[in-house]
Amino acid sequence: MSSPKYSTQQDTTQLSDYAPDQLSNFELSEFLTFDEWIELEDAPSSMASGSAHNPVYRAHVVGESAGSSSPREELSGGEGEGGREKKEAKERVAFKTKSEIEILDDGYKWRKYGKKMVKNSPNPRNYYRCSVEGCPVKKRVERDRDDPSYVITTYEGFHTHQSFS
């Protein structure tokens, strides 16, 4: 509901610096299985102060640790179609970034489709989805429970179209 305090622009300068396209490729190329946050060393060359270390953590959550291999195939919801395709292993990449805003513009258009409160955390969980049709990419944004200053963005799936920067 509105976040009057949050400016539309904000100083997302540092945030926009990371290219989603490039980043995605990088991630896709590598199979990640990190159960912990890995600090990415950003090159804040443009950082005048330099002291502002942009803490970006990358973690790949494989989940599906034996057991639930098929969380959800498709939301039939009245769809009697028989064409069911096996879903490929959808990668789940979690990014932890220090930011006051959760809506970080990564170059893609996202449409919010749900908000849920997490038990154990006063922070709500936002669900975003790519506005582009055919893009099974989903984004989950949640604030760090320990550090509200940090935002955990979890990307699911992969974009099938070029990023519109």
Next chain:
DNA sequence: CGGTTTTGACCCGCGC
């Protein structure tokens, strides 16, 4: 006008 957002309700899978 289009697109998007927002809240609630609904649904599914799994657990016990």
Next chain:
DNA sequence: GCGCGGGTCAAAACCG
């Protein structure tokens, strides 16, 4: 068998 949790979708409202 039933309940819980999480996740998703839908309609309406709002914005640019």
